[in-house]
Amino acid sequence: MASLFKKNTFTIKIKSWEYWPMWILYVPVFIQHFWLAIKARSLFFFLNTNPGIEGFILSDSKYKTLKLVPREFVPKTILVRPESSFEEVYGMMGEEQISFPIVLKPDIGYRGLLVSKIDNQSELKEKLKNANINYVIQEYIDYPIEIGVFYYRLPNNISGSIPSVTLKDFLSLHGDGQRTFQELVYTNSRAYLQKDKLEEKFRAEWGTVIPKGKTILLEAIGNHNRGTKFINGNHLITENLQQVFDELCKSMNGFYFGRFDIRTRSIEDLLLGREFKVLEVNGIGAEPTHIYDPEYKLYQGWKDMLSIWKISYEIAMVNRKKGAAFPKYAEAKRRWDSYRDYKRNAFLASS
Known part of the structure; x- marks a missing residue:
């Protein structure tokens, strides 16, 4: 069974475009971007889409962007710097009344890298032992x-x-009630792509038969790179939902474009603007992630991506007319260099 899936891993990724490399998926957007850049007379027009957020494509500070959101809709959150001692971090948690379990993640994220659910003090201490970047x-x-x-x-x-x-x-x-944990992983293509991590995490259960009717959550972090299945929920787009987000965003100065990652008690509660928390706000680098639904067609995904990027251009142009100048090359390079260095340190921390 293992050899069968090893041979098919490449096939799984080729057949499911949701797993294709980003540089392939974004070829149409790159082409469109250069046309829009010519019209805007700036390669970096997109940095003007959200004037209230400083960053490059994927380098928004999670901590700073959450500060834009009304406090009642944000989980208790603190920023941890590399120089902070564990005692200082634990003290800050106490001041903000943050108790375990918690979520630890880099302040500038990269597709789920280094994001962890932490259940106790010793786990947190171990995770922060060699921290070289800002965490949230x-x-x-x-x-x-x-x-x-x-x-x-x-x-x-x-x-x-x-x-x-x-x-x-x-x-x-x-x-x-018949197959072992390992066999269930090997016969689930989405789980199989996470096989090595799952084998390490669930070593004690790996050879045991899972009782009939029992469900085991393998990954508590809702990231596509961690095996989460994205499902097109566009049928939930209603006037009520739009009004909820109009109200949420009206006090977010300098924010016009992005994706909110949210946890809610129920869809009905979200539509009524209650019982939900904003985990993250993703700005100019945000994707319309419904396109990664396995049933979604590639051509439709490209169409949606192009539409979204054109909107970012339109917002940037309005902001320029209102007096917000496009960043110069030196400023764009400074932001890119900052992101590149942060990402390099994050990968070092994960190795």
Whole structure:
């Protein structure tokens, strides 16, 4: 069985475009970008889409962007710097009344890298032992539904639009009373792509038969790179949902474009603007992640990506007319260099 899946791993990724390398998926967007850059007379027009967020494509500070969100919708969160001692970190957690379990993640993220759910003090101490980047510690929100909502608003408009809603199906195994943990992983292509990590994490259960009807959550972090299945939730786009996000975003100065990653008690609660928390706000580098639904067609995904990037251009142009100048090359390079150095340190920390 193992050899069969080893031979098919490449086939799984080729047949499912959700796993293709980003540089391939974004070829149409790169081409469109250069055309829009010619029209804008700036390669870096996109840095003007959200004037309230300083960063490059994927280098928004999670901590700073969450500060833009009304406090009642944000989990208790602290920023941890590399020079902070564990005693200082634990003291800050106490001051903010953050208790375990928690989520630890880099302040500038990269596709789920170094994101962990931490259950106790010793685990946190071990994770922070060799920290060389800024981290965010966030209380774990134990709501059953995680959802991504993409929202944008043209600066001259009172209300905005929601072009993308994504439901997240966390990586899990469902026991049948016959197959072992390992066999269930090997016969689930999404789980199999995480096989090495799962074998290490669930070493004690690896050879045991999972009882019929038992469900085991394999990954608590809702990231595509960690095995989460993204499901197109655009049927949930309603006037009510738009009004919830119009209200949420009206006090977010300098924010016009991005995706909110949210945990909520229920879809009904979210539509009523209650019982939800914003885990992250992703700015100019945000994707309309509903396109990674396995049933979604590649051509439709490209169409949606091109539409979203054109909107970022339109917002940037309105901001320029309102007096926000496009960043010069030196400023764009400074932001890129900062992101590159941060990403390098993050990869070093993960090795």
